[in-house]
Amino acid sequence: MRIVIAEDSVLLRAGLTRILIDAGEDIVATVGDAEELITVVARHQPDLAVVDVRMPPTNTDDGIRAALQIRERWPQVAILVLSQYVEERYATDLLARDTSSVGYLLKDRIADVSEFLGAVRRVGEGGTALDPEVVAQLLARSRRRDPLERLSPRETEVLALMAEGRTNPAIARQLVVSDKAVEKHVGNIFLKLDLPPATDDHRRVLAVLRWLEG
Structure with missing residues (x-):
């Protein structure tokens, strides 16, 4: 797959790049902020973008907002979001329209290289990869809304x-x-x-x- 990596941590970005190259993937660009991400996706039209939730310029939700923009403008580009912890609203926004070619993993999960690579390939092939903790929190959120029903x-x-x-x-x-x-x-x-x-x-x-x- 042709992959773009958007991660502001230099060490993590280098680590992800090495893992994916060693697995035979083609890394077409790596960037450290959300604005660059939009630029390189427009230029390269990759198969997959691996995106950190919190990135410059504001270090808040720039990464996930860029990912949502990519889903809107280039729906053929698969998105795998990485986050330090579960952010329910963003996970819900990401999955709201279509659950194909999308993933949301906690960064701790990257430590298991085979599991990470499996998620990358599954998302790149049109599937879904959700961290178990993401699923648990979204289900809990759903249960909290049950009284309205x-x-x-x-x-x-x-x-x-x-x-x-x-x-x-x-x-x-x-x-x-x-x-x-x-x-x-x-x-x-x-x-x-x-x-x-x-x-x-x-x-x-x-x-x-x-x-x-x-």
Whole structure:
């Protein structure tokens, strides 16, 4: 495969390059920041880009944002993301549209060379390679959202209006139902979202936060 490596650590970049060359892969470019990554991908159109999440220029999420841009502009380029730890939002963004030709590994996993090479080849061939810890955290995140699925369609409508800051009487007018019906829906929402008895205002805030998280 023709591979581009984007990693700001000089030692790790050199190590990845040596591992992949020894395995018979063709390293067409290595870069140390996200802007260079976009440039070399545009120039070389590689089969695979190995990308660190946190890179210059800001050393925050530049690498993963570049990877998402590559997925958008050059969907034929496979992406293998490397990260120091699991960043759920970025993993979700990366997998949101298509799980083919994509991988997300923790850097600790690179220590097992055969496992790393297996992931590189699997992603390059159109498959998926997800670190077990990534899978575990994404599943945990999914379970945290389960309470929202307990809500009925009407309760979901009520919660959405609560999120807009509307009072119970305002919700009743919007849905053309009685105040008592809204109170019942709100009570059911608190129950289904596992919100313990407290002041109504406090529970409303917590319910809205659950809605926004979901």
